[in-house]
Amino acid sequence: MRPPVAAGPLSRFRILDLTRIRSGPTCVKQFGDWGADVIRIEPPADASGYADRGSSDFQNLHRNKRSLTLDLKTEAGRELLLRLVAGADGLVENFRPGVMDRLGLGWAALHARNRGLVMGSISGFGQVGPYAARPGFDQVAQGMGGLMSVTGLPGQGPVRAGIPVADLTAGMWCAMGMMAALLEREVTGQGRWVQTSLLQAQVAMLDFQAARWLIDGEVPGQAGNDHPTATPMGVYPAADGEMTIAVSGARMWRDFCVVIGRPALADDPDYATPGDRLRNRPALNALIGGITAGRAIAEWTEALLAAGIPCGPINAIDQVFADPQVQALGLVGEVEHPTRGPLKVLDQPVAMSGAASVLSAPAPEAGEHSAELLAELGLTPDEIETLKERKVT
Incomplete structure (x- = not known):
């Protein structure tokens, strides 16, 4: 059974999480933190890209989830995922374009199984275009999307931002698009395929710097710590x-x-x-x-x-969290880890009257909830054990 938690605004939704690294988990976190039932699907042998699941980064990204291990390269693993899809509201993935189709799990297949499913896809460069098949990485998107050209001191040369801007914003744009699609589904009954990429997100974040070029024909440069268009x-x-x-x-x-x-x-x-x-x-x-x-x-x-x-x-970062205003805004939450005890994590930066974000559990161990989730699908203990022996789960 899903761990008992206070009902959040999104508690009626079930989201399947096939994401890795940062952009996808950032998207999924927006659902889990507001009460959705998030099921993380990962390989039987952890291939998440994290050597240490107990790391601060992993714990901050993957709280509020249950974990089911499935080998999606096997027919049995794919069929179990499709059974989950039949009862899900959303699915998020950030593989390279084409990977889900090759697995037989692309939008057409998932939509056929569940017409109301909202699928979110985050890639490096988008699902179409000459760069679609390229691998994506935050710093590459920062460079190609213009951010590094306007960051740093004049004449210093390109400088990356100190946080993964493209990853984080791609995740948030995807979550926003999925929530819009879920709202529309309540009227039409039909889900949509929501797509974004690191490059799209980074270009969108140029904001007024983009407008300086698109409208004024001016190519912005580096301004260092000075505002680009106002002083002092x-x-x-x-x-x-x-x-x-x-x-x-x-x-x-x-x-x-x-x-x-x-x-x-x-x-x-x-x-x-x-x-x-x-x-x-x-x-x-x-x-x-x-x-x-x-x-x-x-x-x-x-x-x-x-x-x-x-x-x-x-x-500095320690001073940020010592600031009385940051403390008053409640930007830090806490989850209880079974071995490490209380862990402080970033909470949602949104306040909502009459509701609160939900921090119910730390990041799960790989496959921690496999048996209970498969039982929820109707599998018997013997069937579950057989799948484990075959390394499907």
């Missing part, structure tokens, strides 16, 4: 470290000049308008930095916020 907005030294300050608009510019003790600067012809400030940004940043270096971050934060000017410290 970036990183400035303080007496005890560095901080971010974001000044936007005429009112804020004038108030900022008062706070730093240079009110006349607001009307200086070199800096009076946004265009003036951008053209003279190096000199303006040097001037501001010479002033901000004289006081501590906390002093500047108090003074700037009193004037309605956004600012804040630059936190």
Whole structure:
């Protein structure tokens, strides 16, 4: 039986998880954390790409799931998956395009078995096009999708972001598309095949940088810690470290000049308008930095916020989770691991009135729930043991 948990908003859904690495599990996590019954399908010999299932990364990605081992290269394994598909609401996979079809488990086969199934597919470069068969990796998508060209200091050369932006956003886009399809299914009774890729997600995340090219014909470059189109907005030294300050608009510019003790600067012809400030940004940043270096971050934060000017410290990861606002927002949850005890994991960054995300269980061991899930399909203990002996499960 499924472990008893508080009913979440998605508790009526069953999702089959055939995913690996990061983008797919990120998608599935959105369902599991809101109460869906997630069944992770994995090979009898773990081929997930993780040497240590107890690692912090694996535990954070794969909580709230039951695990069933199936060898999908065998006819018996595929037939068991299709039996699960018949009673499922969604299935997520992130194999290369064509792999599911070669297994006889592509969209056409799954849709024929369950017309209401919503299938989510995440690939490196999409299901069609000249690159469809290429293997995908986050940093490759960051490079090909333009992110590395606008990240880093001017003239530094391409720089990857410090988190797997393409992987994470592809997972979230896929989850959003699947939830839209599940909503539509409640009207039509028909499922859809939802497709995205690391490249699509990364290009979509270019946002205003993409608009600068598509609409204005401008190719953005690296701006380092400065905002690409506004200033003063970036990183400035303080007496005890560095901080971010974001000044936007005429009112804020004038108030900022008062706070730093240079009110006349607001009307200086070199800096009076946004265009003036951008053209003279190096000199303006040097001037501001010479002033901000004289006081501590906390002093500047108090003074700037009193004037309605956004600012804040630059936190290391340990400082992030020590921050009282992060703590107040409840971004850290806890699951109980059978051998490691309580494990802190990232919770959902969404608050919902009258409902809460569900952290019910740590990442399962491979095949931990195989016997119970096969029994739920109607198999007898002898049949289950035979499948195990044949290494189907």
